[in-house]
Amino acid sequence: MAKQLIECVPNFSEGRRSEVIEELVAPFRTQKGCVLLDYRADGDHNRLVVSLAGEPAPIQEALLKSTQVAIARIDLEQHQGGHPRIGAVDVVPFVPLRNITMESCVELAHTFGRRYHEETGIPVYFYEEAALRPERKRLEVIRKGQYEALKSEVTNPEKRPDVGEPQLHPSAGATVVGARKFLVAFNVNLETNDVTVAREIAKTVRGSDGGFAHVKAIGLPLEERGLVQVSMNIVDYEENGLHLVLEHIRTEAKRWGVAVVETEVYGMIPAAALLDSVAYYMQIADFHFNQVIELRLLEMLGDDET
């Protein structure tokens, strides 16, 4: 059988202390069969996003080791940052990449979630494709009110964790585990310090308020830079191309008399998402991804393996 390949993108609530960041990442560097693709810390968000690729078993081992670091080094009671979170290890999504179905990734999420709770004592919520309650498909429903509110609300029946007792870990909170499609984190920075502009534009772009069906968006201040940001997750880039989302935001920003300063692709992105966008802006007709020399070579190398 061909090797199963998944992506995993754990998010940790630490984006400032570089020595803690390196400790959190270390297990992903050393675990054989788990490849550290990328990791990016953001001081404003006070958050670390790690991108891994590899086989399911070694990725799970490394996740459990890294979680022990998070428990020892991160205290949600002290944590502040611009990005919503409920835990030291905030979110752990499994993403099918090659020779594995979404259904298998859901099963993987459930198995891992139970083991994770057993070994760490941290309660677990399942989200997206792995959700056990329909409303929990949406991460923002689980994370509403964040750690501070969830501490007391966790005893409410509708807030009860999917794995574990209705009580947060005293310093590490709770963790959201799930399975989903490849998610592109895409941010647009606007030249104003009025966060209202970013929040209002975020409303018009996100599916939950009638915008693009596969876009999640929030408006945030980037205080250190004196800018604001429309911070987005593109949940299905094939359906909602980055170029369409950006052009929408450019139009809305113009209405506010505010310039787009720059955009950010945060973490990893599939080549197809960028190639769709470049073909759009450059009006490239009849373009095939296998015209890109590196993609053809990757395909050929992939064929040799099997």
Added chain:
Amino acid sequence: MAKQLIECVPNFSEGRRSEVIEELVAPFRTQKGCVLLDYRADGDHNRLVVSLAGEPAPIQEALLKSTQVAIARIDLEQHQGGHPRIGAVDVVPFVPLRNITMESCVELAHTFGRRYHEETGIPVYFYEEAALRPERKRLEVIRKGQYEALKSEVTNPEKRPDVGEPQLHPSAGATVVGARKFLVAFNVNLETNDVTVAREIAKTVRGSDGGFAHVKAIGLPLEERGLVQVSMNIVDYEENGLHLVLEHIRTEAKRWGVAVVETEVYGMIPAAALLDSVAYYMQIADFHFNQVIELRLLEMLGDDET
């Protein structure tokens, strides 16, 4: 020693008869060590562009076999098409890809050119980095007046072939062999049937008339479609990004009151050329190519090999 990897992009003067095109391409399909990346025939140009990657020796073997097909099946006396040409096998460039220098590709071009003439009787001109006369660095100098003019001018000292007697092959003309950087073929189609517009815009964009230093451009009619085309070779996409060239043409076209209908990337293109352009249009700040998941995986697979 690591395997040497080159690209080779032979251009044949046949873009209409599909059975001849398949015969020309067949040797590249069957030769071990030579990978047929892509081939594209264009009826208006009446030209076939083949992209190969692989090791130098097998690529040369397959080229010689394909040339025998070209000699048997293409007659320049009968050939008509929108693209300049002097031979049935018009141009054969060798391009360094991996573990091989430009100097070695120049040596390869010279060795191949001599053997090619011995086995086929077709005279050879060396161009670009492999040019033996400085003015022949430029393909358009060699091809000036095309096959029809070269037939008589070949006896002039300044038109004498670099390999072979001063006489064209009676049906296959002459062949230009050389070594160069990765070349991106990029065309912009304009909504007019007035070829003057394409020709005037081509003048403003090409280096030889004061435009972009690393862009070659001609204006052509696309008679079947009732459009005109600015047909370009971007000789150094790192220096002259596709986006800059396209924006220049969009501005010029506006001046003529003519719309850009579409663009074409013809044949293979390195990922970097497209990623530079998408970052430009989307204002992506601080973007690294190793954020693209396929490029990271290719790098990892490449590392495993050595």
